[in-house]
Amino acid sequence: MNDRKRKVMLTAKKLFIEKGFASTSVQDILEDAKISKGTFYNYFTSKNECLMAILEDANNESIIRRRELLVGRDKRDKDILAEQIIVRMQVNRELNLLPIYEAVFYSNDEELRNFVKTYHINELKWFAARLIDVYGEEAEPHSFDCSVMTFGMIQQLRHFWTAGTSKELDIEKLVQFTLRRMDALMADLMEQKEVLLEKQMIAPLGISHEELKGKIQVELIALKKKLEPDENSHVYTDFLLTELQAENPRVALLEAVGRSFREASNGTRFSDRVNEALYLLWKYVDIIKTSS
Template sequence: MVKKRQLLLDAALALFEEHGFAHTTIQMILDLSGVSKGTFYKFFSSKDDCILAIMEQRMQEDVQIRKNLETQSYASEFDLLVDQLAVPMTLPEKQRIQVLFWIGLYSGEFDSAELAGMQLKWLSERLVHLYGEEIRPYAYEGAILCYGMLYQIANTYRIYRLNEPLWKELVPKVLVYTDILLRSMQARHEHIFDSHSLSQISSQEVHHLTDKNTLITDLQAFDRMVQQSREPATTKELTRGLLFLLQQDETNRTLLQVVLQAFQREFETNVFYPEARRIQNQMEWYLEQIN
């Protein structure tokens, strides 16, 4: 079943690239993948759900890339952030997803608010860490401007069929200009977004992503399904253990990550895989944000 899900995702990605999201139908995905309609709906509720699954999968890979880079030695936090932004953009598979992500975000063809919120949350915190707490009130706007410049650069290169951008040279320049804009906003006490819009961007979406109580509720519902199933005792104990760790007042991030890895392996070939994968993604996003 896991292989069929990946076949669907690979076929959908190829079709979204060739025909665009709006002009790709579920039947086209089924024809290219060779997977039945019934199997498609076991994994995805809609075409939107399918493209979001593609992006979630790649975003988790980005999270791991960023974490791996943090273990390396850098001369400065600036150099680390440059690589955290540039390295994923140099990988062919990432470039394909980034095009779809930004097109979807700007066109509104599908709802990518949660994924955008995750990206903006991460970069805004990195900008605060790099440039200081004094820019925090403007950090989300800085993240939007930074990603916006990177997207427009990538889009311009693509439209004019230029050679691939040298991201490790371009990203530092974009970060420098982002810093200049942030300092100017701070000096003027001036925001680009009105307070209501900024509150929606920086608080409501992120709160939804980082709400521990919601994660606990979701995991409790999942645990009930597993406990009532015919799954082995080890599978049931693993799910119950993950729930127990999440319910603790003080989050043991290291232990949660270890158990989450075991959770992922346990459910990879399991009938509960789609729901387990969703739980895993939410948990990893939560852990990423409390880092």
């Protein structure tokens, strides 16, 4: 993503929050960003697509942060799972996305509602997979039921808290409280062998690890061309490209270098491009781990 496109997205997000999505026109974005109509439509086919790009960018940020939390740590640790849930809430708060999600939720725009619905389903699938990590393979038949119930509890408890008090909600306390309830729910479901939601609703990623590796290499090569030879990011790019060319890339090294790469790029002009490459890298690593 180039700097101008990023600027358009930031401008649009600001206006969507200040004026509301429905009340913001493409012309408003053009005037505030000081760009021509041609420039806007070079990046987005519509206002809807601009909003979807904003939400997708935030989603990628959440996925990267979540995946970094697992580096060198035990995926069965429930405290890590709690941290990963909190990450999504933190990103939404940092980027002030809640007003935008609410606007989409209450809109009659089917395209946007379906887009957000897809992200919500993917979130449930992610959590279902993580529940299997924490509770073991015997939890697999019940993972999607528990995923839906967990997020339902978190959402309803947050709504009631907001409606009932002006005191700021302790998100960590909320998540830990909910996960402790999940212990009892999961144990009971496994004992009763009861399942409501179909297992096939948890669909695997529809891309091979070789295809994904190719996409990562394309991103890294494009990024490398933008970097100066003496920049630290150049070293990380070279290492990842070399490791990805190996017959059996070393997952632990990809994880460690990927995290260091992101830390080194934070605040630089290439941080967005690095995030795009690392988003694919984490998916690639997870596919390798799942298949090994």
